[in-house]
Amino acid sequence: xxxxxxxxxxxxxxxxxxxxxxKVLDCTIRDGGCCNEWQFEKELVARTFQALRDGGVDYxxxxxxxxxxxxxxxxxxxxxxxxxxxxxxxxxxxNMKLSIMLDWGRATKEMIxxxxxxxxxxxxxxxxxxxxxxTIDLLEHAQxxxxxxxxxxxxVSTCTPQEVDVFLEKLRNSGVPNVALVDxxxxxxxxxxxxxxxxxxxxxxxxxxxxxxMHNNQQTAFANSIVAIEEGADVIxxxxxxxxxxxxxxxxxxxxxxxxxxxxxxxxxxxxxxDYADMRDDLRWGYHLPYVINGWLNxxxxxSIERMxxxxxxxxxxxxxxxxxxxxxxxRHHRPPAE
Amino acid sequence: xxxxxxxxxxxxxxxxxxxxxxKVLDCTIRDGGCCNEWQFEKELVARTFQALRDGGVDYxxxxxxxxxxxxxxxxxxxxxxxxxxxxxxxxxxxNMKLSIMLDWGRATKEMIxxxxxxxxxxxxxxxxxxxxxxTIDLLEHAQxxxxxxxxxxxxVSTCTPQEVDVFLEKLRNSGVPNVALVDxxxxxxxxxxxxxxxxxxxxxxxxxxxxxxMHNNQQTAFANSIVAIEEGADVIxxxxxxxxxxxxxxxxxxxxxxxxxxxxxxxxxxxxxxDYADMRDDLRWGYHLPYVINGWLNxxxxxSIERMxxxxxxxxxxxxxxxxxxxxxxxRHHRPPAE
Numbered sequence: 001x002x003x004x005x006x007x008x009x010x011x012x013x014x015x016x017x018x019x020x021x022x023k024v025l026d027c028t029i030r031d032g033g034c035c036n037e038w039q040f041e042k043e044l045v046a047r048t049f050q051a052l053r054d055g056g057v058d059y060x061x062x063x064x065x066x067x068x069x070x071x072x073x074x075x076x077x078x079x080x081x082x083x084x085x086x087x088x089x090x091x092x093x094x095n096m097k098l099s100i101m102l103d104w105g106r107a108t109k110e111m112i113x114x115x116x117x118x119x120x121x122x123x124x125x126x127x128x129x130x131x132x133x134x135t136i137d138l139l140e141h142a143q144x145x146x147x148x149x150x151x152x153x154x155x156v157s158t159c160t161p162q163e164v165d166v167f168l169e170k171l172r173n174s175g176v177p178n179v180a181l182v183d184x185x186x187x188x189x190x191x192x193x194x195x196x197x198x199x200x201x202x203x204x205x206x207x208x209x210x211x212x213x214m215h216n217n218q219q220t221a222f223a224n225s226i227v228a229i230e231e232g233a234d235v236i237x238x239x240x241x242x243x244x245x246x247x248x249x250x251x252x253x254x255x256x257x258x259x260x261x262x263x264x265x266x267x268x269x270x271x272x273x274x275d276y277a278d279m280r281d282d283l284r285w286g287y288h289l290p291y292v293i294n295g296w297l298n299x300x301x302x303x304s305i306e307r308m309x310x311x312x313x314x315x316x317x318x319x320x321x322x323x324x325x326x327x328x329x330x331x332r333h334h335r336p337p338a339e
Numbered sequence: 340x341x342x343x344x345x346x347x348x349x350x351x352x353x354x355x356x357x358x359x360x361x362k363v364l365d366c367t368i369r370d371g372g373c374c375n376e377w378q379f380e381k382e383l384v385a386r387t388f389q390a391l392r393d394g395g396v397d398y399x400x401x402x403x404x405x406x407x408x409x410x411x412x413x414x415x416x417x418x419x420x421x422x423x424x425x426x427x428x429x430x431x432x433x434n435m436k437l438s439i440m441l442d443w444g445r446a447t448k449e450m451i452x453x454x455x456x457x458x459x460x461x462x463x464x465x466x467x468x469x470x471x472x473x474t475i476d477l478l479e480h481a482q483x484x485x486x487x488x489x490x491x492x493x494x495v496s497t498c499t500p501q502e503v504d505v506f507l508e509k510l511r512n513s514g515v516p517n518v519a520l521v522d523x524x525x526x527x528x529x530x531x532x533x534x535x536x537x538x539x540x541x542x543x544x545x546x547x548x549x550x551x552x553m554h555n556n557q558q559t560a561f562a563n564s565i566v567a568i569e570e571g572a573d574v575i576x577x578x579x580x581x582x583x584x585x586x587x588x589x590x591x592x593x594x595x596x597x598x599x600x601x602x603x604x605x606x607x608x609x610x611x612x613x614d615y616a617d618m619r620d621d622l623r624w625g626y627h628l629p630y631v632i633n634g635w636l637n638x639x640x641x642x643s644i645e646r647m648x649x650x651x652x653x654x655x656x657x658x659x660x661x662x663x664x665x666x667x668x669x670x671r672h673h674r675p676p677a678e
Contacts (some may be wrong), residue, residue: 008497009503189565216558230530262672262673264672317616
């Protein structure tokens, strides 16, 4: 193709080399399910599977598996449980790897069937820094059963640099082949991502791959994913139209256009965009100030999701901000009152 | 404040030094007016002026001035004309500089009154690379009348590097004190901005200041503004809730939180967010795929705005994409059909 015709003022042919090794993991159904209790219709999930596969996406994460009794079957949809029968109704073996997520604390070794009995290829466990040891044990067990595995350490923005070193050293000494940097709170700016990706890569073995899962509270999920790619991340999480918990994730269509690689074809995914865009008013992911404020304050999204779910809006955005900042160290930009 | 408490895992105290010289230019009414024909109520514009002033924002761009006959007074609201009486109803002299924009080709020297006869402090002219010479002449005239001036060269993403050099050399040899990098089409990724800011700074004299005006088609307006700040840009354009033509601009609330500087107080602006957020369904700025596609293809936003304004949506997002890409060089990610 020679020079990139899109930006004549900035020839960027030299920027494309390293992108060819990046892999894309779609978690539309898994993380998007946090917005609608995993109640996506099977017909839509089947079309999503086909579109992602036809688009050349590397991984599709189709839901969570959970121990019995944690979620009510009557309330939570099938993608919170990922029973084999449900999976086979909408998906099949293909070049695209099928992934499920387990939550540390709601998962046991007994839940995991041998790889030969399922169409699932990949198991990712979402965990916290303090639980990494147990998580490694669970992931090594899953690997023994034939799965590719990922350790996703959530809420790393609440750890000290020393706490990060501690869990990365444990992962370095483990058999876990993939580790993901997770910005659970949507708190990170690009320079945070750059710092952390370098830290992760310095600790992990060269044969261990690095994933990233960004949240979009401050409209940085896509830009943070670009920084991660620039710094050598291997697997980027994204979702259709950015659907996902709270503000949502990196939109996969932006990512595929950016990668601009013949391995991918964005058109089948664009063919699904209208279906997902139509859900946005109801499910309310995207750019909304309560999410922004929680991200900026490095807070769990819970309170912002609760605020967004209320229709009455008895408090304004400013009230919401004042309530959250009342008992916290004063942000620098709060000027002292004039004398 | 010591270490940034927000991101424990990435101490970033060292990142804050250069931000203290950044200035913020709000263009909510001027660029947001492109969404509603500048029909903002005077009461809202007055409250916006007060909130920006109380928030410590450095510049407020309140609208356009236009030669007679280009816009219909019956259709376009007061902020397309910025008549002195209208301005004085909503604004006043303060520490915040009041700015207006002129469009090259719809502006004459005769329009510009001496600075002493108006509360306007700043004149920015939006122009194209080919018209920079005439624009410099107009801006130098405005400076002679007492104004601070900016030359905003639009659509730079359609220029070759050599064309950029040519107009930057002219600006270097001019009396214009401020030049702005403008991503009119929302086409730029962070590496484009990094490249162009360095190019602009290399050409301009040390006493000339560099502004940036980013569009948010690909959710990069804020991240691109961060890159610009990292590379030494001096003045960042932003709008409340990101309102602006097409996908809109960098949200000012994100920018002020990022800068986290005691010169600014985001709270008065958060107090206005609900007013602007309520317009979003009608005015349809924000993340929508037609804008994404135009940005990625480095196209003028016109066709995407037209597409977004139709309620019938007879074509899908995929159709829209196929139509636009039919007669263009094939994006790399369009794989050849299987044999």
